[in-house]
Amino acid sequence: MSRMDAAASAALNAQVIRPVFFVYLDVVGDPLRACTAEASLLPTGSGDPDLDGHVFDALNPTFVDIGPVAMKSGGSDSLTAQLSGLVGLDDDLLTVIGNPANWQGRPARLWRMIRDENGSQRGAIQHYYTGYMVSLDINGSADSQTINLTIESYLVAFSQASNRTYLDQDSFDPGDLSAKAAIAIANGISGNPLVNNTPAVDRGPNLGGSRNWNSFQ
Incomplete structure (x- = not known):
């Protein structure tokens, strides 16, 4: 995780700020890039290849929601991403995630941009989380269905039991x-x-x- 630069940090002292959050889920065949801005954004100049030159769609929070990042001893706690999984509207995504090889163990990244009360960007976009998609479940009915994705930090995602044996x-x-x-x-x-x-x-x-x-x- 990078630190906020001086300009972004100073803007936090204002009475009103309007941050924008960016999410990237590295799903094979259907990578998801979304942001919480009022319109889709095309970041440039950050030096981050996962961010620069890619359109991050402005999506209604009803359809995409990223939980907070909570720190604990040994790293961050599990992070949950909730995605729309409506049959008919999201058939492509549902088909892709039906094969765990398309998403399990692949990166999920988060950034944030600080804006003032007028919507002007203050400072650089800050990368604040990288994790790995480890599990998901689908809840709801055909007219109200969500995909709940669990994301773990590097230390957790790659410290699971290998189930390997020396008996062979x-x-x-x-x-x-x-x-x-x-x-x-x-x-x-x-x-x-x-x-x-x-x-x-x-x-x-x-x-x-x-x-x-x-x-x-």
Whole structure:
């Protein structure tokens, strides 16, 4: 996240400000760019390729709503974007998001522009959030339907469990017997993990009172 420049920061002291928020959702085949201005805007000169030279449509907040960014220990909290998902009007978007590969794990970015009470821009547009789209659900009926998209920060989105295992290591290295050995130990089997596996036998308590487990040969 970048900081506001001096001009934008100074404008915050005014009694009335009219900020404009920009959102970019990197959906494959149908990227969404929208803003909260009264008319569509074409930002230039920021040096940000996701912002400059792209039209950000002025959309009614009824159809697009971006939740607040809340900070917590370890990064920002989950962010929710609510999009229109009306059958008939938004069929293209509904079709695209039907395939999670088109949006899941892809970037979502937010910017804001500070304007004074007359609508004049004060300072540069500030980038204040980048996250990654992780999940969505569709709520409502055919005449009042919304797409609720959950966006996570980098630290959260890419720290999920990988569900990977080392038990298939021999698929890559046929000589690696560590997986078979680990399974054998877990099942109380001793000896070579490939041959002559026999269950361990309880020989009874030893003089120290603990149980003595020995291999049965």
